[in-house]
Amino acid sequence: RIYEEGRESIPEYPYLFETDVEICLIGDSCKSPIERFWNGNNMIYILQKAKPNEESDSMEESKTDDGIYASELLSEESSGPVALSVRRAKQLISLYAMVQNPNMTHLELSEVVVLPPLWIRCDGSDPEHTYWLGAEPLKAGNKITGINFYMVTCDGPTADKTCFANLEELKMTHRIKHHSSVVTTKGFAQYELIRAAAIEGTTVESESNICIDITWNTVDKILETPPLISAATLNIALEPGDPRSPVYQLYRELQFLLALAEGLKTGVTEWPELLESKPAVELVQEFLTDLKKKLDGYCVSGNKDGTEKIKCDTEAVDSSMKSIFSERGDLDFAEQLWCKMKSVSSYQELIACFTLILKSLERGEIQPWIHHGSSSLLSKLIQQSYHGKIEAVSLTGITPIQMLLEIGLDKMKKDYVSFFIGQELATLTYLDYFTSTLVDLQEQIHRVQKLHHMLEIMVSCTVLLQFKHENLFPLTQICMKYYRENPLDEKHVFQLPIRSALVKKFYEDDHLQVWKVDISSGHGPKEVKTTWQVSTNPPVEHMTSNNTGLLSDSTVNGSSEERMYFITVVKCSQVHFT
Secondary structure (H helix, E strand, O other): OHHHHHOOOOOOOOEEEOOOEEEEEEOOOOOOOOOOOOOOOOOEEEEEEOOOOOOHHHHHHHOOOOOEOOOOOOOOOOOOOOOEOHHHHHHHHHHHHHHHOOOOHHHOOOOOOOOOOEEEEEOOOOOOOEEEEEEEEEEEOOEEEEEEEEEEEEEEEEOOHHHOOOHHHHHHHHHHHHOOOOOEEEEEEEEEEEEOOOOOOOOOOOOOEEEEEEEEEOOOOOOOOOOOOOEEEEEEEOOOOOOOOOOHHHHHHHHHHHHHHHHHHHOOOOOOOOOOOOOHHHHHHHHHHHHHHOHHHHOOOOOOOOOOOOOOOHHHOOHHHOOOOOOOOOOOHHHHHHHHHOOOOOHHHHHHHHHHHHHHHHOOOOOOOOOOOOOOHHHHHHHHHOOOOOOOOOOOOOHHHHHHHHHHHHHHHHHHHHHHHHOOOOOHHHHHHHHOOOOOHHHHHHHHHHHHHHHHHHHHHHHHHOOOHHHHHHHHHHHHHHHHHOOOOOOOOEEEEEEHHHHHHHOOHHHEEEEEEEEEEOOHHHOEEEEEEEEOOOOOHHHHHHOHHHHHHOOEOOEOOOOOEEEEEEEEEEEEOO
């Protein structure tokens, strides 16, 4: 019944079975909790222990479809998923296998439906420390021919490498169990290249992480270093906003831009704390005074270019970014104003700043230069001032906020375009989507956030991994393709196929996160596999919640030099019905 209902749409909540078991159907678009051990796709059942529900009595009376109740399967806000006893899991696996077996005629099933694979969380209470049991029907067309059974066991954590398995013994055990004369081996290793540590003075750890997955054929020994010819994939998850980032000042600009955008939507703007030595209104006044003094130098004159551009306000470019960015030498009047006004600390100060600017324009005291094609209200007023008259603007309501937002948005778009074009990572045509003015302001800001996320990724790979253009260019294309098709997701993991030799110097034994070997025999549906794995993190999420004492007590004389490892073994058995 769950399967039939799930064919139309994946159920939002688990189903209750015999008061103690939750059954959830997970679609192929969801993250699978057993993806580390089983690479099947499409739908699967996940079974786990039902959690006590305070509202269960009232819900029993009101629910129209018995078996459904509202408790999250993998809720991060709750205490986490709860495992069943191994004995109970084996009972459930047996029931599942029986109804899939066409030889069980005494069950009087009208027809045998090929159900999705079933995986059950176990509590590790048996001598083998079993944490998952799985069953997957074997098919020939629409006919069920047998079942693959899986058992995932785990021990640890331990720093004692003498308890690690011997590869030849693992291969021999596999041969004997599966009556195989020929076995093949495949290796996998994951190294953590970069992980952002908690920012000093906070308890919040960043989710930023750069790691590399490496696969190779023919493993000679346990924990061997991957050959340089191995296939490798770089996994990059990077959350912007680390104060140690070379582009943190640009991130702060973006946050102010977002605060202004939110103020337009809600009518309430969160103004930044004053970090500058002078208030924004003083900075603007000094800037205007300086322009008045230099007016002759900025007017059309007899120099060979006919005009002299405003020099870049070097204060606007943070020194920590100079090694990453070429200093833009073409900041126009509006962009320089943004650099002064991004520290504005109140609505009243914002009005005071724009009042000074508009009066200077009305009186003709300044004749500022602006970029061609700018569509902001301030740019239009500046263009009007060239003809000696500007329209009256009422600095009330959201108008001042929108004026500041527009010039900030223009400036930041040009900053990002300057980087990607200057580094030859994208063309103007490919950047059109991210800089388009054909969408509303909120969507424009959303796309600028995407640009910033991509910028931080490129900067991190340049600074931390010393990536050159040959790797930055394809990574940029991957990121831009994703963000042209998807909303902003600062936790998304971008993947870049690379040569493992390129980052070999960054991964060593002390960066190893996962190492595993797959021992296989047979072909097609008759293929069986044994997996042996070590990992620095618990391979099973319900193992963490059920064994917190084990994890917290597992230290080696308070030293971080010896790494603790979990040892996981995945075994497979086949049962054929015909």
